[in-house]
Amino acid sequence: MSTFPGQLTGWMAPALISEKAQTSANTLDSSETITALVAQYSATLYRVAYSVMRNAAEAEDAVQEAFLRVLKHREKLDEIHDLRVWLIRITWNVVLDKKRREKTRPENDDIADYVRVLPSADRAVDHSLISSQEHQRILMLIDRLPHKEREALLLSAVQELSTVQIATVLGTTESSVRSRIFRARRELSALLEKEGISR
């Protein structure tokens, strides 16, 4: 059983002793809000991070970094209209920064790690259709797509995200996202055909 709610609820409380009443009330509010955000969205944010990082540890690290940014700007929490999209956008920027910094390093697709975190039922179904090697090959081909198409396609893989939300994260229009995803899939099909991956 996780001790998470108890741990997190009071983690900002010691800071409040010497502060004014108003400030402490605000801090408590933001503490509770961040607690709720962690509980609600950490899995979604992990999936967003994993779609780019393809490594469990790095994806989790990116999510933690995203929440650290939230903590840093906690006074803005009240002004945010859609916290979910805001969080995804922060995570997306974090992973893109990380990926940019790691560009010099070789690709570290962690297949064993991936198999460990994949839900067992889904794994059994998908295993009958595509093998892990084939899956990795497709992911490598996705990385060869132009960045705009690739980003739209990767975000579309996160099932919780609608096209409108993807458009908000990428800072573009919904129609643009749709056409990017269409182009990405078409190009990926062409690459698959060229690479000779067929059944």
Next chain:
Amino acid sequence: MNPRLEPTNQNYDQRIDQALRRLGSVEPAAGIEDRISARLAQEHSKARSGKATGTRFFAVPHYPARFALTAIAAGLACFAIVAGSVNHSRRIQPTVPGISLHQTSSGMGTAGAAHPANQPVTPPPSGRPRSVRQLPEGRAVISPETQKANGVAVPKTPSRAQ
């Protein structure tokens, strides 16, 4: 239209869908919330302690207290300058032209170090006039006992009675 093209494309689409579904259905390892909360708590306490050590030292709230601290610091600086100056001038030894004083040794020098002997004060050569008398009107007079080299004309000394 090529009839074989569509099934192939559908096949690729299926594969792409499956790959994307697998990518988007990963689950984080258990306890991710705990780890995130621990990290947040750690960073928050670090930020708080950083603020406490970094800013509290300089955070003197009242102007009189600030003024007093500044005055004390300035006084200490002045005292240090004066004390240093006095100490420095005490260490300087007086130097007289022609006389070199014996340098005191701490006894910690090496055997090969230079140890100059004290320079003796030479006595004046004998036969030279040790004093020159002066008349009231300011003229210098060489005493009659002075030994003079031959051939040197010396003016006669006027008598005292004159």
